[in-house]
Amino acid sequence: MPMKGGSVSRYVVMRRGGIALALVGLVAVLIAIATAQGADATDSQTRVVAAVQPDQSAGFAVFARPRAAADIMPGEAREQVGNSEKSGRNLALSRRVDTPTGTGWAVPGDHHVCLVVPDPVDGYGVVCSTTDRALASGLVAMLVSSETPAVVNLTLLTPRGSTVAAMMKDGTVRPLDADREGIVSLALSDADSVVVKTDSGSHTIPMPAAPPGSPPPGCEVGDVCY
Amino acid sequence: MFRSGAACLAAGLLAALALALMPSPASAGSETYCWGVLLGNGGSCYGPRHSLRQNWANNYYGAQNQVAAGAYDVNLNPYGSFVYGYGSVCHSYSGATLLYPRIFNPDSQQTMGGIQYYGSEPACP
Numbered sequence: 001m002p003m004k005g006g007s008v009s010r011y012v013v014m015r016r017g018g019i020a021l022a023l024v025g026l027v028a029v030l031i032a033i034a035t036a037q038g039a040d041a042t043d044s045q046t047r048v049v050a051a052v053q054p055d056q057s058a059g060f061a062v063f064a065r066p067r068a069a070a071d072i073m074p075g076e077a078r079e080q081v082g083n084s085e086k087s088g089r090n091l092a093l094s095r096r097v098d099t100p101t102g103t104g105w106a107v108p109g110d111h112h113v114c115l116v117v118p119d120p121v122d123g124y125g126v127v128c129s130t131t132d133r134a135l136a137s138g139l140v141a142m143l144v145s146s147e148t149p150a151v152v153n154l155t156l157l158t159p160r161g162s163t164v165a166a167m168m169k170d171g172t173v174r175p176l177d178a179d180r181e182g183i184v185s186l187a188l189s190d191a192d193s194v195v196v197k198t199d200s201g202s203h204t205i206p207m208p209a210a211p212p213g214s215p216p217p218g219c220e221v222g223d224v225c226y
Numbered sequence: 227m228f229r230s231g232a233a234c235l236a237a238g239l240l241a242a243l244a245l246a247l248m249p250s251p252a253s254a255g256s257e258t259y260c261w262g263v264l265l266g267n268g269g270s271c272y273g274p275r276h277s278l279r280q281n282w283a284n285n286y287y288g289a290q291n292q293v294a295a296g297a298y299d300v301n302l303n304p305y306g307s308f309v310y311g312y313g314s315v316c317h318s319y320s321g322a323t324l325l326y327p328r329i330f331n332p333d334s335q336q337t338m339g340g341i342q343y344y345g346s347e348p349a350c351p
Contacts (some may be wrong), residue, residue, distance in 0.1 A: 006328030080318040082280070082348025101307075104237070117309070123319040126350040133289055141311055144294075146304035153307070166249045208292055209332040211308035212270040215298075222260060 018204045041064065046110045048083045048090045054111060057161045059135045062095045062106045062181040063113075071096045073105055077116070080124055087112035087128045098179065100153040100187045101143055115141040117155050135159045137203035149210030156184040156205075162198040166191040255279075255345020265331040265338045272298060272328040276344035281327035282316045282351065287336045289313030294330040295340070302326065316350035 023165075056063045073081075073094050083090055088110025095106045097115075104117040114128035127141040134157060143153040156178075158164060164176040171188050176194065178184045188194070194205045212225065219225035259273025283295035295317045296308035305325055309317045310332060319325060327342035343349045 001297075076320075080320065080348060081350060084351055087351035119306045119309070119317065121274060122323065123306065123317055125307070126316040126318060127309065127311035128314070128351065129289060129312065141309060141315075143307040143309055145307040146342050197285030206292070208294065208310040211266075211294065211296060211304060212328070212330055213304060215270075215272065221272060221274055222263070224260075224265055224271050226261055226266075226269055 027059075046085055046088045048085060049088045049108060049110045050090070052093055052108045052113070053131070055131055055135070056108050059131070060106070060113065060157060060182055061160060062097060062157070062183065065095070065181075067093065067095065073116075077105075077118075077124060081116050081126055084109065084128075086096075087114060089114050089128065091222045095181070097155070097157075097181060097183045097189065098185045099141075099155040099183075100125070100185055104141075104155060106157055106181075106183075113139055113155055113157065114153055115139055117141045117143060117153075119143060123144075136196070136198060136200040137165075138162065140194075142208055144208060144211050146211050146213055150189045152188045152191070152207050154184065154186060154188050156194070156196070158184060158196065159198055162196055164197075165195050167193045167195060175209055217220055246332040255347075256341055256343040256349060259327065259340050259342060260329055261339040262337065263330070263339070265300040265336070267331060267334055268329040270328055271338075271340065272326045273340060273342050275300065275324055275326050276342060277321050277323070278319045278325040278327055278342060278344055279321045280316055280318045280343040280345075280348065280350050281329075281340040282343070282349075283329040284314050284316065284339045284341070285333075285336055286339065292331075292337055293338055294332055296328050296330065298328055300324050300326075302305075314351060318348065318350060 053065045057105050078091050089107050093108050097104050097106050099117045102118045107114040111131050113134045117125045139157040141155045158178045164184050166174040176184050196203045215225045227298050260271035281295045283293045285291045285293045289312050294308045294310045295307045295315050299305045329340040
């Protein structure tokens with residue numbers, strides 16, 4: 001009988017321990033869920049901005065001027081690109097810019113700035129960075145087609161007071177003039193890099209490698225192809 | 227009971243780990259592909275076919291490295307241009323075409339990840 005009583009007692013202890021462990025497990029799950037939701041909440045804390053921010057208008061000519069009717073993005077572009085709670089991008093604040101592939105837009109966000117550039121075949125390239133980084137080194141979007149891999153369609157949003165030059169493959173330096181809105185827009189070939197000089201220093205943008213062609217035989221979804 | 231408690235704890239911890247490691251997709255209709263795959267210089271990786279609305283390439287190493295995002299058509303030929311930028315770039319599409327999203331690493335060795343989106347609302351960051 002003492003043996004049996006001991007077993008019952010041990011069973012009760014084990015049962016309580018089990019319940020405690022189950023509660024710990026439940027708490028762990030709840031903490032994990034709360035953490036995950038907290039991460040999303042952090043992301044969504046960036047709200048779509050209601051106005052151009054002071055450092056954006058002070059640092060970029062394109063955001064300093066009033067918005068005009070010509071700056072409004074067509075509905076098709078708005079539907080494809082959209083506002084963003086991650087960058088705070090607000091397409092209702094867009095400014096029209098020239099790009100090598102057609103009309104594009106500079107768009108302010110919440111401590112972010114974005115460039116939207118059209119792909120002549122379908123859609124848009126959307127590139128964003130923090131305002132601080134763009135003030136330091138500019139914001140670049142480059143489109144390259146596999147059909148003309150040597151041609152880099154470059155759109156560069158430059159901060160006030162910066163200068164831009166292309167380092168050509170033949171060793172020469174080609175100054176690149178920004179328009180009055182601070183946009184450098186050109187189809188560039190035979191360049192090694194573009195150098196942006198700002199108050200914070202000199203920043204080199206290497207010209208990108210040609211985009212990949214069709215995948216080699218045997219390369220499947222999820223594989224790394226070269 | 228003890229064993230079920232331990233199992234519950236283990237399940238809880240595993241769930242916590244999974245949730246902590248799980249990338250949060252932009253919204254319904256998005257999925258990650260080639261996530262955590264090491265792409266060396268010149269490497270590319272593509273994801274499942276969809277009526278693609280957006281393709282988003284990320285560089286885990288931050289904003290100092292170039293990344294590129296583009297797509298293939300159903301015959302696995304390049305579709306349109308690749309967009310190149312720093313840190314994170316996104317290419318939107320009309321959604322009218324079945325496409326394979328593709329990320330490309332034009333920079334020095336690094337890891338990259340891609341998110342493709344085929345829902346009804348735009349999702350570029």
